[in-house]
Amino acid sequence: MEMNGKKVAFHTLGCKLNFSETATIARDFKDQGFAQVDFEQAADVYVINTCSVTHNADKECKLWIRKAKEANPDSLVVIVGCYAQLQPEEIAAMEGVDLVLGATEKFKITDYLDGLTQSDKGEVHSCEINEADFYVGAYSIGDRTRAFLKVQDGCDYKCTYCTIPLARGISRSDILDNVLANARMIVEEGAKEIVLTGVNIGDYGKGEFGNKRHEHTFLELVQALDEVEGIDRFRISSIEPNLLKNETIEFVAQSKRFVPHFHIPLQSGSNKILKKMKRRYLRELYAERVAKIREVIPHCAIGVDVICGFPGETEEDFMETYNFLKDLDISYLHVFTYSQRPNTEADEMEAQVPYGERKKRSKMLRVLSAKKRRSFYESQLGTQREVLFEDNFKEGYITGFTENYVKVKTTWNPELINQKAKISLKDIDEDGLVRFDYLDNVPILV
Incomplete structure (x- = not known):
């Protein structure tokens, strides 16, 4: 494909990390002579960056493929992201798909456009996930206010419900100098807030190729970023409770630029379910983290991820989670209704919770979240x-x-x-x- 003068459009599904990577891919297209347009406009190439977390990834993908073809039937449609790594052949068979790229290939899309033409089945270039052992930095500016800065990718954890290690590979990080350089580039683009993103950012420090020697820790990362001139705020997107150390909490409490806001996945308030999930902590440690934050940063916002309806979660287990969260001094919840994922341990577990029961539990937690947010907001009135x-x-x-x-x-x-x-x-x-x-x-x- 002759690239100069061509138009490209992007759509991103899923997490902040995906948004940062889409922006980096878009900059490569710009360097190759493409002009970026809105997805609803006619473009020569449409890139859809997919997610595997939602249970209807295939429906979402098909919807955006259809929108692309409606905007320009003669366009080339490229699918990347976690869903593309996990189910490349399934996506390639979808009507309208021309190219499917895996975890390592997605950062060099323009290399695959030469000679690419529409066909009945999409072309697939997808690595084995154990080959995804190198790091590609990324950042995006979602609007003129806030930027998402990728500092880490992949995950070495083996949570029984999660496909992310299968989609993104081992845990690996950017070197500190690169992170600082990207932060300074964001400053030059005028954003005032940077959100640190990754799959498991508390694991920051692991190098490429599965190198387990930590060059720098997460604490050293935030200490260095706190010295970056020209940015007003840094926000930590999400960090595992076992990796959120007291030293980090204490540093944020007195830092110049890191805001008083932590988002800490819990997933369940039942130790029985946490063990079935193969999480690396129990509820007691989670409560300790919240207590420590409240001790040194009383006005801090604390967000919580929670999954309801995990296999084997009885009504008693769910109420244990509900009451644990009700009594915990947190600010809001992100509620996820468990959905089965192929090639995960949880998919094979017995005692799957009926879907209607999962939805009922989800609704209870969402109502609790609204109450928690309201209570937190009320506590801040007058400040x-x-x-x-x-x-x-x-x-x-x-x-x-x-x-x-x-x-x-x-x-x-x-x-x-x-x-x-x-x-x-x-x-x-x-x-x-x-x-x-x-x-x-x-x-x-x-």
Whole structure:
């Protein structure tokens, strides 16, 4: 394919890590002479970056393939991402797919476009996952406010429900100098907040090729990033409780740039289920982590991932999880309804929970999450915070987040986009967002 003057469009499914990688792939296309357009517009190449976490990955993939072909029937459609690594032949057989690339091949899409033409079955280039032993850095700027910076990839854990190690390979990290260089590039693009992303970022430090010698620890990473000039905020996206050390919590408590916000996967509040999941901690350690955060950062936002309906989870096990979370001083939940994944241990387990029961438990946890978020927001009313406004417009309002992840709203003003302001949190609106007063009744842009 002659590349100069061609148009490319991207769509990303799944996590922040996928978004950072799509942006890096997009920069390669730009270097090769492509102009990027919106997915709904006519393009010569459509790239769909897929996810394997959702139970309807195939439906989502087919939906976006169809949208691409509706926008330009003569286009080439390329599928990458976790679903592409796990089920390449299944995707290649989908109508409209021209190219499927695996975990190592996705970062050199343009190499595979030469001579590629539409055919009845997509072309597949996919490595064995044990070959995914090198690291490719990535970052993206989702809007003009926040950037996602990849610092780690892959996972050495063997959780019984998870396909990510099969899709992304072993745990490996970027070297510290590269992470710092990418952070400085983000500064040059004008973003004010960087979110650190990866599959298992607390495992940061493992090198390429499965090298287990840690050049730097996660603590050393955050200490170095805290010195990067020009960025106002760093946010840690998600970190395993067994890898979130007290030293990291204490550093965040007094750091210049890391915000008071942790997202810590729990998955279950039942030790029996945690063992069946092959998680690397028990509920007692999780409670210790939350207590430590509350001790040194009382106003910190604490988010929790939880899975309901795991095989063998009885009503008693679920209520143990529910009551553990109800009594825990956390801020919100991300609730996942268990869905079976081929080639995982959990898929073969007996006592699969009926789907209707899983949905009922999910609804209970979502209601609990809403109560937790409301309670956390109420605890912050009357306090003075700093908001970073985002580039969004909804029903005449602009929204933003405080450093401790309280979502606030005020009357739309485009001059506020990507600006910080000192505020006093006032009350909670009917839509659950927090209204505020500017300190001294005027915006103080800092």
